[in-house]
Amino acid sequence: MIRHSVRWPPLALLAGVFGLLASFALGAGSARLPAGSFFAGSSSSPSASTDLQGYFRFDGLHRSSHLLRLDAQTLPPEVHPFRSSIAMTLSPGVTQALPVAPGLVLRASYHDDGNTLDGAVFFDRDGDGRQGPGEPGLPDVRIIDPDLYQYFVPFNDNELYTSFADVLGPSCLNQTASGPIVSTISLTASSATTVYYDQWEDGYDADPTVPGPTTQVVTLVAGQPQLWPDNVSIPRSPGVLKRDGRDRITIVGQPASMVRAACSCGSFSPP
Numbered sequence: 001m002i003r004h005s006v007r008w009p010p011l012a013l014l015a016g017v018f019g020l021l022a023s024f025a026l027g028a029g030s031a032r033l034p035a036g037s038f039f040a041g042s043s044s045s046p047s048a049s050t051d052l053q054g055y056f057r058f059d060g061l062h063r064s065s066h067l068l069r070l071d072a073q074t075l076p077p078e079v080h081p082f083r084s085s086i087a088m089t090l091s092p093g094v095t096q097a098l099p100v101a102p103g104l105v106l107r108a109s110y111h112d113d114g115n116t117l118d119g120a121v122f123f124d125r126d127g128d129g130r131q132g133p134g135e136p137g138l139p140d141v142r143i144i145d146p147d148l149y150q151y152f153v154p155f156n157d158n159e160l161y162t163s164f165a166d167v168l169g170p171s172c173l174n175q176t177a178s179g180p181i182v183s184t185i186s187l188t189a190s191s192a193t194t195v196y197y198d199q200w201e202d203g204y205d206a207d208p209t210v211p212g213p214t215t216q217v218v219t220l221v222a223g224q225p226q227l228w229p230d231n232v233s234i235p236r237s238p239g240v241l242k243r244d245g246r247d248r249i250t251i252v253g254q255p256a257s258m259v260r261a262a263c264s265c266g267s268f269s270p271p
Helices: 010-015 157-168
Strands: 047-049 055-058 065-070 086-090 095-101 104-110 117-123 142-144 147-152 181-188 193-198 216-220 226-232 248-252 257-264
Touching: 047 055, 065 104, 065 117, 086 095, 086 104, 157 181, 157 226, 157 257
Parallel strands: none
Antiparallel strands: 047 142, 055 117, 065 086, 065 142, 065 147, 095 104, 104 117, 147 248, 181 226, 181 257, 193 216, 193 248
């Protein structure tokens, strides 16, 4: 699930930014709910084992992003995986094929309706990432599917600056060392949980729950907002890490409320 929230201070609202931003849609989703098993390899629990054809399936999902993992400890001893963490992130309508070990592939599809996620672990003899005739599946491999909630901070800094400049006039936003616009990203959850804050500048982590060197891991306190303030300045350099639009926030297990607020804090004259 990707949910974007944007709130603007009274200054921006009075200046007409509210109307400017009215066309931006805010989406919301729900966590996955339990459902019954339908056949071998199908499961309503957070995990399932592949059947004799290497097939697995999760039904009764609600639309959200899903972090699909393969438990490497359930692979046969003669199979040597490329990495210890075998995972992919899926949203509705997305299909991915992930090499697991030499000749072995995990392929999964999250259906457009957001209700079903299925796939197979199989020996990909022709290397096309699809299970065809003569490509046997691998049974009894554990596939794990926890709920994953991701939030992408809305607006890159150029867009945010332009929104203020269009209303207030560019001369009102004098570029200073501290930046003419202050932005604060706020995240609040109803219970304590772990959050992974991944900045876009150095690329997103392949597995959002395995943090890279610049990803911040935060434990939220129930009901208390976690704040990430920063100044907005342009031109934006990808070589400088900032807390800004396009950053990815990942929570496993529960949704949260994410807000980005911004205000022009410098003195200015009407255009």
